[in-house]
Amino acid sequence: MQRKRVLTLIAYQMLSIASIASLSMAAAYADDDEGAFLPRLVVSSTIPASGDLNPYGVAFVPQGFPAGGSIAPGDVLISNFNNSNNVQGTGTTIVKLTPNGNVASAGTATTFFTSKLGGLDTALGVLQGGFILVGNVPTTDGTFGTISQGSLQIINRHGKVIRVLNDNVFLDTPWDLTINDNGYQAQVFVSNVKSGTVSRLDLAVGSSDVSVLREIRIAMGYTVQPNAAAVILGPTGLAYDRTTDILYVASTADNKIFAVPNAGKAISPVIRGTPIFASRHLRGPLGLVFAPDGNLLTANGDRGDFECPPKKYHGIRIYLNDGHWNFKEAFFYPLNGAYKCIAADFDGDGDLDIAAISFFPDYDKSPEESFVYLENQGGMKFTAHTFPDCSRGRWLTMDAGDLDGDGDLDIVLGGVYKTPFRAPQALYERWQKEGPSLLILRNKLYEKKSTRQKRWNREH
Secondary structure, eight states: OOOOOOOOOOSSSSOOGTTTEEEEEEEOOOOSSSSSSSTOEEEOOOOOOTOOOOEEEEEETTTTSSOOOOOOTOOOOEEEEEOOOOTTEEEEEEEEEEETSSSOOTTOOOEEESSSOOOOOEEEEETTTTTEEEEEOSSSSSSSOOOOOEEEEEETTTTTTEEEETTTOOOOSSEEEEEOOSSSSEEEEEEEEEEEEEEEEEEEEEOOOEEEEEEEEEEEEOOOOTTTTTEESSEEEEEETTTTTTEEEEETTEEEEEETTTTTTTTOOSSSOOOEEETTOOOOEEEEEEEEESSEEEEEOOOSSSSSOOOOTTTTEEEESSSSSOOOEEEEOOOOEEEEEEEOTTTTSSSEEEEEEEESSSTOOGGGGGGEEEEEETTEEEEEEEEEGGGOEEEEEEEEEOSSSSSSSEEEEEEEESSSSSSOOHHHHHHHHSSSSEEOOOOOOHHHHHHHHHHHHOOO
């Protein structure tokens, strides 16, 4: 077995939380024999013929998605926020990648959908009944002052719009969403970034259409701020727990996480909800994940800073649920400019691992921290893994799903490079040459199990 090569990933010391949880502060390059899925890579461009840039949303087409359309289970959808001139709030395309299809070079990514409305953003989701949802926050020049009415578009599996929802009360600027999907019925929770509100849409999902049964504003009062780097800061990350009917909201400008009770049944709004965690270290929470074990994870890394120097409070945090829906920080992994995290059992051992990306890693000292896989060892202890090619992109978005239908979870990363943020010249030149990347990490779990089984069969 080949020995792992080890590199120091992060030099910062753990904060006071280290007395509760510990983590190996070295990250190992995974090789062909060890690790869950690294580094089986597929790299493709996200730039279509129109030249759109800046992939904001990414979503998997799930297994069981209806056949007969231009997308199929395992496909990856990516929404672009910028146009070919790199103006924020003007991108109009959703591109798709078929994992076993051709790898796209810049300008050749397959366009699934072209919108008449600009600024397609992170509010991208797939209904298992055969429809795609995408929100937009349009601008004319990439600044807060020119933000206009947004919408939520419902698209069928052929890439055709069937409904455009743009109510100025419930859907003024859809920025992010999460879905409670029950097949023929679905609830969509949407954060509206300019009004600082969250709405719920109750949908009836048919074979050829989606009907809106009800639109309800369920939360309001979140802080909204103009921002040169991100255009606007406001309520962003959403995570819904159907067991307790609680919606969790990461309010980036408030530096807080709120719980909205009775989210699936509410008929009137609460003022932000109950703050479940606020700290001087919780700066710019963006990604928010409700884990299957009832705990919360967040990625915070000062999303709105043009220059984002390393800060010791940036990273991934786990908030433990005490069983009564009171949360306490129990784990912290320092990660400069942390942007998003996903909790899932990637290695099939029955516990939850974490995949995380950073949009502002310390490129001078540890560019490998732009992607980190935290393998759960039990007892709030994790081993960090990365891979040499993770710096092929500046990762802005990430999702996980079973792309190849083999029963394990793969990961897709979406990157952008045309930003004013500082990075070494050599990396800029590489990104400019290769263009924004879509990188797929194929999970080797079941492939390795199959190989071991075949070897055992031969030997016995």
